[in-house]
Amino acid sequence: MVQREFFCPKCRSSLQKSDAMMMLSEIHQSGDSYMANVTVEHVTCPACGAAISVNDIVAGKFDGRSGPIGNLLGLAVLAGIIFFVFQACSS
Numbered sequence: 001m002v003q004r005e006f007f008c009p010k011c012r013s014s015l016q017k018s019d020a021m022m023m024l025s026e027i028h029q030s031g032d033s034y035m036a037n038v039t040v041e042h043v044t045c046p047a048c049g050a051a052i053s054v055n056d057i058v059a060g061k062f063d064g065r066s067g068p069i070g071n072l073l074g075l076a077v078l079a080g081i082i083f084f085v086f087q088a089c090s091s
Contacts (some may be wrong), residue, residue: 002026006062010050014064017057024058 002025004017017025042051056062 002029002060003063005064006057006060007064008045008048008050008052009062011045011048013045013047015045021054021058025060028058029060 002022004022006015006017007013008015040054042053043057044050045052052062
């Protein structure tokens with residue numbers, strides 16, 4: 001799934017994709033072919049001034065993915081919530 005949030009590769013600041021970048025990212029991820037008339041090759045990070053490739057942003061190289069540890073922590077929190085809800089309902 002395409003994410004709107006991505007991170008600067010230099011300073012790790014959280015940034016947001018524009019609507020046009022989101023649409024291109026979704027097409028790119030689906031594997032469909034597309035032609036984009038992009039007038040800029042790089043965007044500048046507002047926090048550190050680093051140049052970030054638009055092609056890399058569209059490809060999702062800087063998207064914030066939680067990874068397996070983040071997924072496990074999310075599942076553990078969800079399991080804890082379910083446990084406490086059942087405990088409260090059974091009392």
